[in-house]
Amino acid sequence: xxxxxxxxxxxxxxxxxxxxxxxxxxxxxxxxxxxxxxxxxxxxxxxxxxxxxxxxxxxxxxxxxxxxxxxxxxxxxxxxxxxxxxxxxxxxxxxxxxxxxxxxxxxxxxxxxxxxxxxxxxxxxxxxxxxxxxxxxxxxxxxxxxxxxxxxxxxxxxxxxxxxxxxxxxxxxxxxxxxxxxxxxxxxxxxxxxxxxxxxxxxxxxxxxxxxxxxxxxxxxxxxxxxxxxxxxxxxxxxxxxxxxxxxxxxxxxxxxxxxxxxxxxxxxxxxxxxxxxxxxxxxxxxxxxxxxxxxxxxxxxxxxxxxxxxxxxxxxxxxxx
Numbered sequence: 001x002x003x004x005x006x007x008x009x010x011x012x013x014x015x016x017x018x019x020x021x022x023x024x025x026x027x028x029x030x031x032x033x034x035x036x037x038x039x040x041x042x043x044x045x046x047x048x049x050x051x052x053x054x055x056x057x058x059x060x061x062x063x064x065x066x067x068x069x070x071x072x073x074x075x076x077x078x079x080x081x082x083x084x085x086x087x088x089x090x091x092x093x094x095x096x097x098x099x100x101x102x103x104x105x106x107x108x109x110x111x112x113x114x115x116x117x118x119x120x121x122x123x124x125x126x127x128x129x130x131x132x133x134x135x136x137x138x139x140x141x142x143x144x145x146x147x148x149x150x151x152x153x154x155x156x157x158x159x160x161x162x163x164x165x166x167x168x169x170x171x172x173x174x175x176x177x178x179x180x181x182x183x184x185x186x187x188x189x190x191x192x193x194x195x196x197x198x199x200x201x202x203x204x205x206x207x208x209x210x211x212x213x214x215x216x217x218x219x220x221x222x223x224x225x226x227x228x229x230x231x232x233x234x235x236x237x238x239x240x241x242x243x244x245x246x247x248x249x250x251x252x253x254x255x256x257x258x259x260x261x262x263x264x265x266x267x268x269x270x271x272x273x274x275x276x277x278x279x280x281x282x283x284x285x286x287x288x289x290x291x292x293x294x295x296x297x298x299x300x301x302x303x304x305x306x307x308x309x310x311x312x313x314x315x316x317x318x319x320x321x322x
Contacts, residue, residue, distance in 0.1 A: 025085055025266055029060040032253075033081075033089045035074025037067035041204060045121060045251040046090040048284065052274040071095040072106060079113035083258035085267070089114065092249050094161075097306045101314040102160040104321040114254040116299040117264055118271050121289040123204045124224020125162065125247040126234070131216050132196040138221050138240040141200070145176045153179035155189035155201040160319050163189070163202040165310065166223075166247055168317035173244060193217050202247055205230050205288030223247030230288040246309075250292070252299060268295050 032050055036042045043065060050061035066074030075095050081087035089095075096110045108114075127138065133152075135141035145152050156163035159182060171178055181198050183189040186207060192198045194216040203211075205228055211217040219234045223246045227236060237245040253271070255264060275281055275293045284291060294302070 025263055026057055026059050028086065029062055030057070030085070031062045031064055031087045033074050033078045033087065034063060034065050035067065035071035035078070035089065035091050035095060036065065038065045041123070041206065041249065042090060042092050042251055044287075045289070048280070049090070049120060049253075049271070049274065052277070052280055053270060056270055056273060070099060070102065072099065072103065072108075075099075075113075076107040078254065079108040079256060081256050083256040083260075085255060085259055085263035087256065088117070088267075089254045090120070090251065091254065092251055093306060096252075096254075096303055097310045098160060098165075098314075100307070101310060101319055102321060113257055115257060115259050115264055116296050116303060117253040117255055117267050118296070119250050119252045119292045119294040119299045119302055120271065120275075121284055121291055122224070122248045122250040123206070123289050124222040124228055124236070125202045125204055125249060126208055126219040126231070127200065127221045127223070127237070127245065128190075128193060128203050128208055128211065128217050128219055129200045130193050130196040130198075131218050133199050133218075136218070136220060137235075138237065138242045138245070141220060142170075142174050142176060145178060146174070149177045150179060152200070153181050153198040155192050155198040156180060156182050157184070157186050157189050158182050160314070160317070162247060162249070165313035165317050165319075166202055166245055167200070169313045170242075170245060172316040190217075204249060221245070224290065228288055228290075229285055250302065251289075264296060268293075 032046050034042050034046045046063050050063050054061040066077055071091055071094060075089065075091065078087060078089035099106060100110050129135065129141065135144045154163060154167045164180060167178055183192060186203065189201050190203060190211050193201050194211050194214060219231060221237045221240045222228055222231065222234050223237050227234065237243060271293050275291050281291055
């Protein structure tokens with residue numbers, strides 16, 4: 001009987017400690033690793049949410065940019081961190097969905113190394129073409145390419161990036177030919193489209209602002225499920241009858257595997273509190289971001305569905321892991 005009582009006391013103490021730690025979390029600074037360089041979309045989202053969470057928690061939130069190797073270096077560091085909620089990772093789709101098809105060996109397991117905490121926001125991607133292109137819709141674009149094979153090209157920012165995967169899938173589905181021209185980053189790819197050196201690419205609304213304002217590029221469709229409030233006149237790819245060209249970039253928060261469920265739930269609850277602030281929500285929407293703030297189960301479903309779609313695109317693009 002004494003042994004049973006001691007075990008019950010130990011269990012009760014463990015539950016109390018877990019409850020207390022969740023209630024007290026965070027009681028010291030929280031670090032968010034962004035596995036991309038400063039200045040990009042992931043960095044912006046991390047700093048925006050970091051500031052609001054810092055104000056809510058009355059604790060410092062430190063954003064640490066660890067770029068390199070297509071986010072692999074930063075993701076590995078996050079995966080190896082202590083699973084106590086004080087080191088998190090904020091990244092985009094590629095780290096979890098695309099990298100598994102690009103690298104033969106990853107120093108982290110996209111499915112097992114992290115707890116998907118919340119899909120914070122997403123941004124539908126624009127099918128952007130040079131203003132010199134006559135086509136003003138997806139249908140007209142495909143027809144123009146079909147009439148003049150190999151006369152048009154698309155810009156990507158490297159093999160396996162979203163433009164490469166999407167346009168190769170379009171080539172396969174439509175039976176057309178387009179030349180792939182990879183650039184060293186988004187900026188030179190956009191510059192090439194504006195100069196009509198290449199005729200099309202895929203880009204987020206926020207990144208396309210300068211190109212659109214210049215009048216040297218135009219959007220013909222957006223890959224989100226609904227129209228963007230920032231560009232309400234641009235039809236979705238589904239409205240254009242090209243649903244397989246659906247393309248979004250999501251920005252999600254992850255914690256190392258083994259993070260206590262009560263910490264994950266606390267993070268989700270606080271994220272929900274943050275996005276309910278009208279001024280904060282408006283600032284994100286004005287930059288072309290759609291707020292999601294999902295829970296883990298919803299986020300896992302998104303990852304699984306996108307991984308399956310990415311597998312098809314990688315096959316169409318003949319992507320071989322390196």
